[in-house]
Amino acid sequence: MEDPRESAHFWQAGHLGGLELLSARYIDHRFAPHVHDGYAIAVVEAGAERFRHRGVDHLAPAGSLAVINPDEVHTGSKGHDDGWRYRVFYPETSQIRGLMDELELPQGGMPTFSSSVYRDADLVQTFLALHRLVEGEASALQQQTAWREALLALFRRHAQLPKPGEPGxxxxxxxxxxxxxxxxxxxxxxxxxxxxxxxxxxxxxxxxxxxxTGMPPHAWLKQQRLDQARALLKAGCTPANTAAQLGFSDQSHLTRQFKQAYGVGPGEYRNACARSFKTL
The missing domain is CATH 1.10.10 (Arc Repressor Mutant, subunit A)
Incomplete structure (x- = not known):
C-alpha cells in the first residue's frame, strides 16, 4: 500500500517547448533501474535520495543537484528516513541541441556530466527558482529567459562538450x-x-x-516499451490500449512498470500531456 504522504505532480511546460517536469515527495517509492532518452536534472529540496548510477551508489541530500546523462542506467530510493522531496527537469536531447547555437556553446556533441551529484548552492537555487517559476503563472518571456540562463550556467560550470563520436x-x-x-x-x-x-x-x-548498453537485453527491451508507452500516451492513447499494443500482460502491469521508472502512473502522465497540449 502506498504511503499517503507521498505525492507526485507531472506536467509539461507549454512555453518551453513541452519540457517535462516533475515535483514529488517520495518515502518508500523505489525507482527500478531505467534510463531516460534525454537528461534528468533534479533539485533535492528536502531529505535525501539514494541512487545507483554508473555502478556506484550516490547520495543526493537536500540542497544538491543530481544530473543524469541520456541513456544512463540509474535507480532511485530514499536516502533519509523521511524520504525525499525534489523537483526534476527532463529536457529531451533535441531540445538541448536546439539551444546549443543560441547559447553560443561549442558544437561537436551533446553536453555530458562526469559527476552525478553537484553541491553548487547558487546553481541549486537557480534551478529551484526556475522550477517554481514554470509551475506558477510567469509569462512566457520570463520562463524562456530563466530556462536559458539556468542551462547556460549549468553547462559552463559542470558540462563537458565531447568531440564528435567516431563511427563504429x-x-x-x-x-x-x-x-x-x-x-x-x-x-x-x-x-x-x-x-x-x-x-x-x-x-x-x-x-x-x-x-x-549498461543493461541486459530484457531490461533494454523493457525500457524501449516504456519509452514507446510514453509516446503513445502523449498522443492520447489510453493506458489499456497502450498496454495491449506493447505486449504488457495487462494495464496493471504497465502501471507498475511505468511508475517504477517515471514516478507517476500512465493515466496521470497522459492527462498531464493532454492538459499541456490544450495550453500550447
Whole structure:
C-alpha cells in the first residue's frame, strides 16, 4: 500500500517547448533501474535520495543537484528516513541541441556530466527558482529567459562538450539487435534468436550487449516499451490500449512498470500531456 504522504505532480511546460517536469515527495517509492532518452536534472529540496548510477551508489541530500546523462542506467530510493522531496527537469536531447547555437556553446556533441551529484548552492537555487517559476503563472518571456540562463550556467560550470563520436563506437551486432528488439516490442525474440541474428553465441552476445548498453537485453527491451508507452500516451492513447499494443500482460502491469521508472502512473502522465497540449 502506498504511503499517503507521498505525492507526485507531472506536467509539461507549454512555453518551453513541452519540457517535462516533475515535483514529488517520495518515502518508500523505489525507482527500478531505467534510463531516460534525454537528461534528468533534479533539485533535492528536502531529505535525501539514494541512487545507483554508473555502478556506484550516490547520495543526493537536500540542497544538491543530481544530473543524469541520456541513456544512463540509474535507480532511485530514499536516502533519509523521511524520504525525499525534489523537483526534476527532463529536457529531451533535441531540445538541448536546439539551444546549443543560441547559447553560443561549442558544437561537436551533446553536453555530458562526469559527476552525478553537484553541491553548487547558487546553481541549486537557480534551478529551484526556475522550477517554481514554470509551475506558477510567469509569462512566457520570463520562463524562456530563466530556462536559458539556468542551462547556460549549468553547462559552463559542470558540462563537458565531447568531440564528435567516431563511427563504429557501437558494434554493428548491437545496432542490429536493437533494431530487431524495437521491431518486436510486443513479441520479442529469444536470446538465442537475437544471438543467431547477429552471428554471436548467446552468452557472448548477452555480455557484449550489457557492456554496450549498461543493461541486459530484457531490461533494454523493457525500457524501449516504456519509452514507446510514453509516446503513445502523449498522443492520447489510453493506458489499456497502450498496454495491449506493447505486449504488457495487462494495464496493471504497465502501471507498475511505468511508475517504477517515471514516478507517476500512465493515466496521470497522459492527462498531464493532454492538459499541456490544450495550453500550447
Amino acid at each position: 563506437r557501437e558494434s554493428r551486432a548491437i545496432l542490429l539487435a536493437k533494431d530487431l528488439l524495437r521491431e518486436r516490442l510486443a513479441e520479442p525474440p529469444s536470446l538465442e534468436e537475437l544471438a543467431a541474428a547477429v552471428n554471436l553465441s548467446p552468452f557472448h552476445f548477452a555480455r557484449t550487449f550489457r557492456r554496450a
